[in-house]
Amino acid sequence: MARPSWTSDPVEEQRRRKRDVVRRLRAQGRYGPRFRDVLPSFTVLAAAVCAAVAGLVVGFRTVGVVVPVVGVLLPALVLTVALRRRRPGARRRRGHYTPQELVELDIQGLALAVARMLRRDQWKVRLLPAPDRPRLCARHPDGRRLDVAFRPVAEPLPDEALPHPRAHREDPDSFLHLVVHRGTFRARDVRWARREGRTVLMDGPALNRWAEGAPLDTLLAGER
Template sequence: MRVRLEGQYGPELREVAPAFVVLALAVVVLLGGLVWLYGRLGRPGLVLGLVVLAGLAVLLVRRRRAVLRRRRGYYLWAELQHRDEQGLAEAAARMLRRDGWRVRYEPWEGTPRLLCRDTTGRRLDVTFRPGDGADDGTSSAPAPLRAAGPAGLGAEIRLVVSTGSYSRGDVLWSSRQGGVHLLDGHQLQRWAEGTSLAVLLGD
């Protein structure tokens, strides 16, 4: 998991070999199906088979584009809102690299944690909180992302990411810590769609 989150993960032969075998079998089955349809129905059967194949090709292309989009660090909200902490950390690592951060995976007390550094030397400590939508009922909207006082020791920014919202108590807590930012579901959605983290942090 560490190498995956740090962007050093690449497929090995034993991982891609099954996919090649499945692809070869699929080609054989599809060609066999076309021959069978042509033998049973003639040209209409062949046309029907080609239409079905074209539809499958479109679905595969769309799926491939979605995979490539996520690898570049762009996500749809539906792809993030039900992720657990580990899945959210993986997505955040890709988005951070998209924004120019170097990412190192350092779990803390069994929970995901990302330690990051950008080209200017700024440091970012990212932790995650389940999207439980916790709210104390005193606020009708998610707490905004806000700087909580002066930057932390060594100009380190601490960021807490959640797919849910933060209560007013959470915001008050962060304001007493210094250098803590809360990223709620609304801002996470903007980040996932391409807004730079620097913009969300008010830089």
């Protein structure tokens, strides 16, 4: 029996709804690229693959089997190295940490992380371990020296071991105290550090920027 003219075909109605949904998603930028948008990239990729294959064939005919073997092994080696460098453990050993990783560290782990970040910035670091209050001594190739303490206040604590006084006699202008705290320093700590002159405070936001790759010299210049 023929369908009345005033009724709509279910298939056609479903297609119309689908077109409306696709139109809305594209207007919102949530549908993804069209084929014509990605066609240039696919063309370039196909041309690159064809050129690589042609180069391997020519190399095989000219030199021998060495060229295709190297052509296959070299990209595989580069890919393997790139993947290994992106692993969290390898990234942290190079002195790069995420803010969440810094939060999860205990005080000893934080000292190790700061030591790695200093080495990343070309400092030679010596870690002075302590059960609850580790300390770092660092020297830059240009002669600057850095004493790093980990505490929530600017002033040294009563039972805190201070740097050896011999370090101050070398060149006082090249010596700097860096106090690291994952939280926020109080206003009185900031005022004390400014009066003291050779103490720089590194709070949580600055520490996160340093851990993500910002050079220490840039951060120190902004704090002083």
